[in-house]
Amino acid sequence: MASSPRHPVPLAIAAAAATALLYAFGFALDPVPWLMWIAPVPLLLAVPRLGFWAALLTAELAWLGGTARIWNYLAQSLEMPPVFVIVSALMFTGMYTAATLLYRALIRRGRHWTAFLAMPAAVVAVEYVGSVVNAEAGGEWWSFAYTQADQTAVLQLVSVTGIWGLTFLLLAVPTALATLLAPGVERKGRIGIAAVAATCLAATVAFGLARPADQGDTIRAAALALPTDEDSIRIGTDKAERLFADYEAEITRLGQADDIDVLVLPEKTFHVTAEESGPYLDRWSALAAESGIDLVLGLALDHGDDTFNAAVWVPADGSAMGEYHKQHLVTGLEDWMTASEAGPTFVGEQRWALTVCKDLDHTATIAEYGDGGAGLVLAPALDFTVDGWWHSRVAVTRGVEQGFSLVRAGQIGLMTVSDASGHVLAEDERLAVADVPAGNVETVYGRFGNWFLFPAFAMLLAGIAAAIPARRRQDTAVEADEPALASR
The missing domain is CATH 1.10.1760 (Arp2/3 complex 21 kDa subunit ARPC3)
Structure with missing residues (x-):
């Protein structure tokens, strides 16, 4: 002793x-x-x-x-x-x-x-x-x-x-x-x-x-966040129109200057009522078609009496839009919104999937993406300046666990593009663009989940x-x- x-x-x-x-x-x-x-x-x-x-x-x-x-x-x-x-x-x-x-x-x-x-x-x-x-x-x-x-x-x-x-x-x-x-x-x-x-x-x-983490062919992906002093801006206001015009100009420039396939914008940038959603999304659809870029929008979207934190897929070819509702809301800051239990939304002909910010903090939620064979996850997000690196790396880690690439647009944080091995291919506070592989990689953790907890708890009990x-x-x-x- x-x-x-x-x-x-x-x-x-x-x-x-x-x-x-x-x-x-x-x-x-x-x-x-x-x-x-x-x-x-x-x-x-x-x-x-x-x-x-x-x-x-x-x-x-x-x-x-x-x-x-x-x-x-x-x-x-x-x-x-x-x-x-x-x-x-x-x-x-x-x-x-x-x-x-x-x-x-x-x-x-x-x-x-x-x-x-x-x-x-x-x-x-x-x-x-x-x-x-x-x-x-x-x-x-x-x-x-x-x-x-x-x-x-x-x-x-x-x-x-x-x-x-x-x-x-x-x-x-x-x-x-x-x-x-x-x-x-x-x-x-x-x-x-x-x-x-x-x-x-x-x-x-x-x-x-x-x-080995061969994910096959690459696509040109980007994440973009333009400066704003407010999130969930009511559309129809002068502030919302100015911000939309800024995005329109930047997306048009990107469409002319770079061969981008998909662009992710930040979380709940605009607040859209149910009555306004059709005409408003038509404006984004026209912008996607003109620029030739598939867009992923982050919107606060009303459905009846509920407001969802939504990621909206707006394809450039005019095909059907996709919509994902955030499942895990930030306590206190998002109490005015409704959490979803719908699971992942896959978009396009590829195994691309939508998610929103905090959902990437939850391994069980993101395990459904691995189970679905997602090769690329597109994530509008919103950070708090000081946590830009941490929150983006939590998300990158989910990609390594489940074998997918990630495009994450973190307003007041970082724009991050990473692959299934966790390599950050591009990162910036405003615009990140990179060629990213879009195929899924099967992982042991994706197949067996939290198996390591069993030997860990056995050692603890011993x-x-x-x-x-x-x-x-x-x-x-x-x-x-x-x-x-x-x-x-």
Whole structure:
């Protein structure tokens, strides 16, 4: 059993501050990705050497400080209710702290291998439980995995395990390092743990570099957002007419200057009543025909008493339009709209599909696109300036999981065009244009879903069982045997 240091306060403060600082910049809306591979090391080095209450406080401060920037974003940018933010912060901090204390207990009992596996499994469990508790409002938006979205060599892992496997790896590597330096670890154990962690990382990178993702022929796709200080502008107003004229001029220019096949515009740019929708969409149809570009509009569209956040397909050849209604609305900001349960909408002769912004935060929703063989997903979106990179990379990750390319137009964020391997082919704050492959790639995750959760939870349960003191296990066994003895 590890002994407590003679001067625990400096150790606790240093560990909490170091891990909090590393996560504050590693797990951020604009992350420094390499920090995630070392962020928990100071905390995990300290807690086995601290008494229980000191370890508890150290872990709470480290995790709360490390995620503070995210909570501020939810409160300030997304205007989430204070109660929701406070409860969520306490819940996640509590779960991360419990995972850390489990690691401490296992190390202090000499269960080094179990500690090495249980810590990353516990963090996977935290993310999964968070996604279940916050299923409607957040989905799988919260995950350490997204910090690696621009590191395509490791991002390919999500095509096999989903975000869960990448989160596991992101914790397994630093946990291995901390465990190698933990008190009481034998040389043989150090070598074995180091070998397993290194092999998993090397295998992930090798797979990522070698993974075939042939999506067939390319098309010329673009995402465009013109400046506006308001969304869902009522059509017929001077502001709406000026913005339409700006789009008309830019789309006409693109039609003359570039051989673009499809162009995606931002989410709920204009608000259209049921009575106005026919004539108004005819104007966009005429523009599509004149420019020779298939258009995807983002509209707030009235249907009877309901207003839907819609993506509308306007083909250049004058064929039938398509319409998709957003399924997951932003709590608070979109309470005036109606959520849909209709599932994906496929358009054209190809396996192209429509979605809207936040729906890409939900793995179960987007799994339907993979099941339908979508090769290209067209997504009007609306961001909040500071989250442009993060929210676009959540969407890019969905494409890697399900094997499709993505064209996403994020107003007040980023225009992003990416392929099924997560390579960002073009990105800009106003206009992104790229040749993008449009065929679907079958993935292990697309076929088997959240299978990685089963071994992760098995490792976590094994860790919990191993952390129970031997005397308590013996007492439990005796209590279980007493009825049997009494009946003899």
